[in-house]
Every structure is written in C-alpha cells, then in structure tokens.
Amino acid sequence: MRKRIIAGNWKMYKTMDEAKSFVTEVKGRLPESDQVQAVICPPSLYLSELTSLSEDSMLGIGAQTMHDTDEGAFTGEVSPKMLAELHIPFVILGHSERRQYFNETDETVNKKVLAAFSHELTPIVCVGESLKQREEGKTVETVAMQVKKAFEGVQAEQAKRAIIAYEPVWAIGTGKTATANDANDVCKEIRSEIGQLYDEETASAIRIQYGGSVKPSNLAELLSMDDIDGALVGGASLDADSFVEMIEVASHA
Numbered sequence: 001m002r003k004r005i006i007a008g009n010w011k012m013y014k015t016m017d018e019a020k021s022f023v024t025e026v027k028g029r030l031p032e033s034d035q036v037q038a039v040i041c042p043p044s045l046y047l048s049e050l051t052s053l054s055e056d057s058m059l060g061i062g063a064q065t066m067h068d069t070d071e072g073a074f075t076g077e078v079s080p081k082m083l084a085e086l087h088i089p090f091v092i093l094g095h096s097e098r099r100q101y102f103n104e105t106d107e108t109v110n111k112k113v114l115a116a117f118s119h120e121l122t123p124i125v126c127v128g129e130s131l132k133q134r135e136e137g138k139t140v141e142t143v144a145m146q147v148k149k150a151f152e153g154v155q156a157e158q159a160k161r162a163i164i165a166y167e168p169v170w171a172i173g174t175g176k177t178a179t180a181n182d183a184n185d186v187c188k189e190i191r192s193e194i195g196q197l198y199d200e201e202t203a204s205a206i207r208i209q210y211g212g213s214v215k216p217s218n219l220a221e222l223l224s225m226d227d228i229d230g231a232l233v234g235g236a237s238l239d240a241d242s243f244v245e246m247i248e249v250a251s252h253a
C-alpha cells in the first residue's frame with residue numbers, strides 16, 4: 001500500500017508572519033495517521049524558519065524549485081546542497097509555471113531530478129499537458145515523454161522513492177478539475193510508462209499525485225481512484241482549515 005501524500009504548493013503567497021501562524025496552527029491539528037504524509041512547500045525564504053517550527057510534527061516541508069548544481073554564479077538561485085543542509089525532504093521540480101515563465105525544459109528538469117537524488121532529496125516531478133495538447137488528443141504522448149525525459153539516468157531504487165505530480169495545465173488555478181476518471185486514466189499511463197522504463201516493482205512503488213483545482217470537496221473522489229496516491233494543491237492549501245480538512249479526508253478516504 002502506497003502512503004498517500006498531500007502537498008501544498010504555496011507558490012508566491014503569504015508573508016512570513018502568515019506562514020508561521022499557519023504552521024503553528026496546523027501542526028497541532030493534523031491527524032496521527034501513517035496512511036498520509038502532509039507537506040507544505042513555502043517560498044524558499046521561509047524554509048529554514050518553518051523547518052524549525054514544524055520539527056517533531058507530522059508536517060513535512062518542501063521547496064518549490066532549486067538549481068541543479070551545488071554552487072556557482074547563479075544569482076537568485078537556491079542549490080540542492082543548501083536544501084539538503086536544511087534537511088528539506090522534498091522539492092517540487094518542473095512545475096508548469098516554472099516551465100512557462102522560467103524557461104525550464106525537460107532537460108533542465110532531468111538535471112534537477114538527478115541533483116535531487118544525489119542529495120537524498122525526494123523530487124515531486126510535475127508533468128501535464130496544455131489545453132491545446134489535450135484537444136489534439138496528445139495528452140498521454142506528452143505526459144509519457146515528460147516522464148521519460150525527467151527520469152533519464154535515474155536508477156530504479158531512486159525512482160521508487162520519487163513522486164510524480166500529474167497536473168494538467170488547463171486545470172491549474174482555473175477551478176476546472178479533470179474528472180476523477182480522466183485524472184486516473186492519465187496517472188495509470190504514467191505508472192505504465194514507469195513500468196516500461198524500469199519494472200513492475202518500481203511502477204507499483206512510485207507515488208503519483210493529481211494536481212489542479214483540488215479542494216476538500218473533490219479530494220475523496222480523486223483518492224478513491226487506484227492510481228492516484230495524493231494531491232499537489234495550490235490555492236486550497238493556503239487556508240489552514242482547508243489544508244487540515246484535506247489531510248483528514250486523505251487519512252480516511
């Protein structure tokens with residue numbers, strides 16, 4: 001049985017005070033469940049402080065992106081070595097907003113995935129088709145290619161620990177969710193791609209999240225699907241009540 005993972009991607013939201021209040025409130029309200037892992041990914045400026053605040057709680061902390069090298073003249077960037085030093089367990093890589101606004105490509109995502117594993121960070125690798133690709137019937141082809149390229153050079157033992165987030169670009173921040181069946185169909189294809197790249201054991205170990213307008217009211221149905229092991233949540237993860245409710249749903253559903 002794969003452990004579920006609900007991760008909040010805060011994007012560029014919250015002041016430091018708001019972030020600290022959220023963690024202080026939420027860490028005491030999370031259900032004690034070994035069925036679900038709760039993670040928030042705040043802006044990198046807050047990682048250190050929130051890691052200390054969440055110590056000894058069920059709340060994990062992740063980064064939203066990172067560079068692929070340990071150090072260098074890369075103004076504004078944060079390195080995998082820096083995240084590892086802070087004991088940050090997770091890092092989101094290749095989010096569609098990074099691909100769209102910050103020139104990330106399948107090649108750079110692959111370099112970052114390899115760098116994450118070399119520092120024992122668990123990557124949350126984002127893939128997903130645009131509306132145009134979906135309308136042209138290219139969803140599976142697009143997503144399978146993104147997965148294949150992201151995992152180039154990654155060993156099976158590492159891939160088993162990875163998390164893939166299937167986020168159809170047209171469903172992010174739009175209020176449009178893929179139906180649970182449609183989301184599951186694509187997650188199943190992703191698992192099958194991992195099976196082809198590696199083996200059955202790796203395919204059944206890897207965790208696949210759905211992302212795109214997930215909220216407490218639609219989470220249970222998504223999680224009832226065989227190939228959906230969790231969610232990567234934007235807007236609905238910013239509110240403490242709604243975040244806690246999603247963790248409760250995931251611990252029961």
Ligand SMILES: O=C(CO)COP(=O)(O)O
Pocket residue numbers: 009095167171172173174175211212213214232233234235236
């Ligand atoms: O991009 C997302 C999570 O990474 C999804 O965002 P929303 O949940 O706001 O649609």
